[in-house]
Amino acid sequence: MQPIDHPKSLMEVTAAKIRNAIISGELPLGSKLSEQRLADTLGVSRSPVRDALAALQSEGLVRVSPKRGSFVFTPELRDVDDLCEHRAVLETAALRMGITRNHAMLMQQMEHAVAAMHRALTGNDTTGYSTGDRQFHRAIIEGCGNRSLLRGYNHTISPVKALRTHLFTIMDEDTDRSMREHTAILEACRSGDADLAVTLLEEHIDHLTAAFRIKLSLEAETEAPE
Amino acid sequence: MQPIDHPKSLMEVTAAKIRNAIISGELPLGSKLSEQRLADTLGVSRSPVRDALAALQSEGLVRVSPKRGSFVFTPELRDVDDLCEHRAVLETAALRMGITRNHAMLMQQMEHAVAAMHRALTGNDTTGYSTGDRQFHRAIIEGCGNRSLLRGYNHTISPVKALRTHLFTIMDEDTDRSMREHTAILEACRSGDADLAVTLLEEHIDHLTAAFRIKLSLEAETEAPE
DNA sequence: AAGCACCATGTAACATGGTAGTTTGACATC
């Protein structure tokens, strides 16, 4: 017998449902989110939906316009740049901390992730590769041992996850290069070269940022052709 | 002409009131915050109070325990360390960005703040010095030009502000050293030496962290003497 | 006196009703 952990509140599961729907692409960017409709479809009252939307707004996933309605976020080019830069700041800082003060655990988690990615790559398992990718970056951010930083990261990163699935169709990414980059970062960490690891990680994130930029400006063109 | 910003919702002003009460020390650390009582004293219904408390919880200022009540946060030693380290990460990153891409504006704001601090110091105006201090760090974080980072900072920093007023009685800080440090940072920025400026800023923040640690462990002793 | 169940009370979580701001589109007017 062990103490039972409180069942998640209705608001939490509601937020998780909506968040997941946005990240997975089920809810398109910019789509309308009526409290009432969400409450009906999820089978709850408007209160937990409202609370959930407020939480998601503070995560940057939802924009709620007073008396008008709530909408899935629609990033400007600048927002994407800011977001990715912010992410890079947090993740590189976390990596530096992890290397200097939590090396063993960090290495174990990263190696585990890289192994999974390698397996997925040889098996042409793209979703498996994505899972490994997420695992890799989670290892970095969780390896820092700073709970405040971890909270801040999780509070910021959702839009990035959403952008990934919304802008990229499967197989759109250069997984070979991505694999090389992850491996290089792992090697730098193994040798304890924090500066190199951070530089490599920055470049890695920059590549994703650049891909976002291209995709987004491409979309803007097709939506508003002169 | 620019889009008009909506008048603040009741929830927002409620959150601001409570936040300010916590930061200013009016509400002691760990004190109970009943939704009903807050609603009565503020003259609003429970709904905006509840929303406000949820927002403040995500800022780390309030801990709401299901069915038990809401409480002003009570930091452990580790929380303080994590928080300050997180703050240092964000602020140093912002400073680096500001120096390289927004130098003129950054310098202007920082000089303004330092001048105010200098005036306050010669006039023995401690509250004025605090104001200048906040202005200085705001210049750094707003000088980065990254809205995501700015949001993340504001979302994280409230507990630090609260700790400052709760742990320090007026005149408790070494304002002379603080003044020297701020001036040194300003000089490093003026000369464009980002590495030096960041190092100085890190040390500056470390001093505050150390002061927090001492004060907190001191308090823990008096509260629970063996 | 110590341990126990039971009950009164306080709390946040959730449901629902009312209100005011916003949008939309039909329709009248020019």
Add this chain to the structure above:
DNA sequence: GATGTCAAACTACCATGTTACATGGTGCTT
């Protein structure tokens, strides 16, 4: 045909009612 008007529908915001849970006290049992 373009434009102004207005009403109806829709929205989030706020207020209040209801419920389930947590807690502290009281009196009974041992």
